[in-house]
Amino acid sequence: MENNPTCPEIFRAFFRIGVTSFGGGLVAYLRDEIVTKKAWMTPDDFLAALEIGQTLPGLNSVNVAIIAGRRLAGARGAIAAATGLVIPGAVILVILGLLYVRFRHNQDVAAALAGIAAAAVGLLLQVTLKIGAKQFLNPLDLFFVLLTFVLVGLFHVSLPVALFLIAPFAIILRRPRKEAAK
Amino acid sequence: MKELVSLLNVFCLLSLLAVGGGSAVLPQMEHETVSVHKWVSADDFATIYSLGQMAPGPNMTMVGLIGFKAAIHDGMPDGWAFAAMIVVLLAFYLPSSFLTYAVSHIWDSFKENPWRDAVQRGMAPITIGLMLAGVYAVGKTASFNPEHSSHFNALTITIGLAVTAWLFLRRTNPALLILLGGVVGWFFLRGI
Numbered sequence: 001m002e003n004n005p006t007c008p009e010i011f012r013a014f015f016r017i018g019v020t021s022f023g024g025g026l027v028a029y030l031r032d033e034i035v036t037k038k039a040w041m042t043p044d045d046f047l048a049a050l051e052i053g054q055t056l057p058g059l060n061s062v063n064v065a066i067i068a069g070r071r072l073a074g075a076r077g078a079i080a081a082a083t084g085l086v087i088p089g090a091v092i093l094v095i096l097g098l099l100y101v102r103f104r105h106n107q108d109v110a111a112a113l114a115g116i117a118a119a120a121v122g123l124l125l126q127v128t129l130k131i132g133a134k135q136f137l138n139p140l141d142l143f144f145v146l147l148t149f150v151l152v153g154l155f156h157v158s159l160p161v162a163l164f165l166i167a168p169f170a171i172i173l174r175r176p177r178k179e180a181a182k
Numbered sequence: 183m184k185e186l187v188s189l190l191n192v193f194c195l196l197s198l199l200a201v202g203g204g205s206a207v208l209p210q211m212e213h214e215t216v217s218v219h220k221w222v223s224a225d226d227f228a229t230i231y232s233l234g235q236m237a238p239g240p241n242m243t244m245v246g247l248i249g250f251k252a253a254i255h256d257g258m259p260d261g262w263a264f265a266a267m268i269v270v271l272l273a274f275y276l277p278s279s280f281l282t283y284a285v286s287h288i289w290d291s292f293k294e295n296p297w298r299d300a301v302q303r304g305m306a307p308i309t310i311g312l313m314l315a316g317v318y319a320v321g322k323t324a325s326f327n328p329e330h331s332s333h334f335n336a337l338t339i340t341i342g343l344a345v346t347a348w349l350f351l352r353r354t355n356p357a358l359l360i361l362l363g364g365v366v367g368w369f370f371l372r373g374i
Contacts, residue, residue: 115365142307148311
């Protein structure tokens with residue numbers, strides 16, 4: 001696994017993902033590039049990086065980029081990977097944002113944007129239902145899903161407060177249990 | 183200048199609170215940027231969020247546009263608006279990235295710890311609850327907005343549910359469906 005790519009190579013690889021990854025599902029793009037195409041990481045290493053990325057706060061894709069970049073070329077590798085991933089989308093968003101500020105009062109643009117926003121809500125709902133399928137079907141999990149939704153979504157309890165109130169109970173109830181047989 | 187510091191404070195905190203991904207902080211982000219600081223309107227927030235879904239790369243890069251809009255709202259010149267965008271992007275991505283960088287060094291030592299699994303399983307439903315609150319936070323403007331006619335709302339809800347249903351039935355690039363939503367919106371939502 002010691003291909004030792006240079007920082008510009010890392011930047012280019014992640015930049016390519018940053019340009020082409022329309023429509024989300026970034027982790028799949030990352031795996032394809034890092035594991036399949038470049039063989040910079042083994043599938044197991046990638047899975048371990050994803051586990052860390054999902055456990056810690058922040059975006060999974062950016063976290064995986066940080067970990068992969070660090071493994072490949074230390075701190076500078078991590079910076080190269082994360083900036084490569086984020087910069088293309090940021091530039092495109094600046095352009096979209098300027099167009100939005102300029103044309104949002106145009107009737108055609110406003111109608112199209114309303115349709116786009118409505119579709120984006122549908123996408124977020126689908127992702128939530130898909131990722132949460134297991135949690136929605138488990139009564140205890142469902143309780144925590146709804147409790148969190150009501151506190152943060154409806155009553156605007158501040159997120160840190162909600163996390164400190166709910167997370168300890170949610171984690172304690174899933175605490176590791178000693179297997180009696182051993 | 184004061185606003186830049188506020189943006190920095192709000193988005194650094196959101197960065198560290200984004201448990202289970204960026205969508206989990208959407209409800210809190212909407213509350214802070216729309217209701218508390220009034221940097222963007224509810225309409226702006228929903229639109230900026232949906233633009234983020236269309237652009238490539240991490241979808242939460244759209245937070246930069248909130249900074250951009252906040253600076254314009256505050257009457258800063260355009261150059262400052264770009265500065266605000268960069269401040270927000272750094273504030274939102276750096277803290278969680280530092281944390282990940284640090285923890286990935288020492289990860290192996292608690293990889294086998296049984297509490298890790300407990301934390302993941304315990305946090306999962308909270309993340310889902312937060313994402314659901316995110317659907318509500320964006321949807322209360324984008325899908326069902328009391329300021330619009332019932333005809334308009336019926337159509338926006340239909341577009342949303344159609345996208346949800348379609349994605350369960352078929353693997354499709356979501357960016358295409360969102361663009362399609364724009365076409366449908368342009369065609370049917372004009373002037374109603």
